[in-house]
Amino acid sequence: DVKVTQSSRYLVKRTGEKVFLECVQDMDHENMFWYRQDPGLGLRLIYFSYDVKMKEKGDIPEGYSVSREKKERFSLILESASTNQTSMYLCASSLFQREGLILGNEQFFGPGTRLTVL
Amino acid sequence: KNQVEQSPQSLIILEGKNCTLQCNYTVSPFSNLRWYKQDTGRGPVSLTIMTFSENTKSNGRYTATLDADTKQSSLHITASQLSDSASYICVVSKYTGGFKTIFGAGTRLFVKA
Numbered sequence: 001d002v003k004v005t006q007s008s009r010y011l012v013k014r015t016g017e018k019v020f021l022e023c024v025q026d027m028d029h030e031n032m033f034w035y036r037q038d039p040g041l042g043l044r045l046i047y048f049s050y051d052v053k054m055k056e057k058g059d060i061p062e063g064y065s066v067s068r069e070k071k072e073r074f075s076l077i078l079e080s081a082s083t084n085q086t087s088m089y090l091c092a093s094s095l096f097q098r099e100g101l102i103l104g105n106e107q108f109f110g111p112g113t114r115l116t117v118l
Numbered sequence: 119k120n121q122v123e124q125s126p127q128s129l130i131i132l133e134g135k136n137c138t139l140q141c142n143y144t145v146s147p148f149s150n151l152r153w154y155k156q157d158t159g160r161g162p163v164s165l166t167i168m169t170f171s172e173n174t175k176s177n178g179r180y181t182a183t184l185d186a187d188t189k190q191s192s193l194h195i196t197a198s199q200l201s202d203s204a205s206y207i208c209v210v211s212k213y214t215g216g217f218k219t220i221f222g223a224g225t226r227l228f229v230k231a
Contacts, residue, residue, distance in 0.1 A: 004161070035221075040127070042207065042223035043162075090161050105217045106152070109161025 003027070004110035006091050012116045019078040021113050023091030030096035032074035033107060034058075034066060036087040043090065049074055050096065081117045089113045120145045122210050122222035130228045135198055139225045141191040141208030149217065153182050153193045154207040156224070162207055165193070195227075203229045 007022035025032065031050050035043040035058075045058030047066040055066050063085060067075045074093075078085055092107040122143045131137050143151070150169050154162035166175045166182040168191070175182050179196045195202055208222040 009159075040223055042122075043221040045219075092161070105150075105211055105219065106164050106167065107219070109163070111160050 004091055004093055004108050006089075006110040006113050008113050009111060010114050010116075012118065013078075013081050014118050015080075015082060017078075017081050017117075019081050019115065019117075021076040021078075021089055021091075021115070023074045023076070023093075023110055024072055025074075025091075025093040025108070026072065027093065027108070028071065029093035029108075030071070031094045031107075032068065033092040033094075034064075034074065034076045035090045035092065036060070036085075037090055037112070038087050046076065081115075083117050085115065086117045087115060089115055120210075120212065120218070120220050122208055122220050124206075124208050124222040124225050126225060127223070128226040128228070130230060131198055133198060133200055133229055133231050136194065136196050137198060137227065139193045139195075139206050139208075139227070141193070141222055143189050143191070143208070143210045143220070143222075145189075145210040145212050145220050147212055147214065148186060148189075149211045149213040151182075151184055151191050152209045152211075153180070153191075154209060156205040156207060158204070162205075165206075198227075198229045200229050200231060203227060 004025045033048040034046045049068040065077045091110040094107045125140045152167045153165045156162040168184045170186045181194045184191045205224040207224040
């Protein structure tokens, strides 16, 4: 079974703090993703990575950065947390999406981190 | 614009009853459509996947249908159980040199005893 773990289930931080969210997957997946999930908005992609040290901006990258130093680990960084970053953060991983492998992009999700910024 | 719209936003049904959740999309070019189930406090888990050539796919009491012409999908749950209480998310992927995945906002299902 694919296992994606996230470092914290619940996190409370103060405005202006630097926040690190860690994600680890154990299935040797090339792709890793960070999403935030807010009521009524669904999952929105923040950043993704298709290889070590590679990163691509998603739909809402502002206020976030990421780091992928090892294949199994993908970190999301809030340089200076703000109250509008209070949300559920979900990490996911998937195999590399090769053309023609149209069923190959299932994403496996971690349990999520509920971050509250006061 | 690539969008995935789900309805209803939330639904309450009695245990043992059937229900159908809807998903309409405008994603193009279409590659595949997945339904995910997300239990409270957990990440989403894939239930079914369909490509454009498939119009129905079952997974136990869950049956998904796809009409690629009208760009509509539905998820039918038969004989609901309390454990079906969850959010159900419709996810559509397109391929244009790389996969792009668009998530619906989800339907929150509550099953009452």
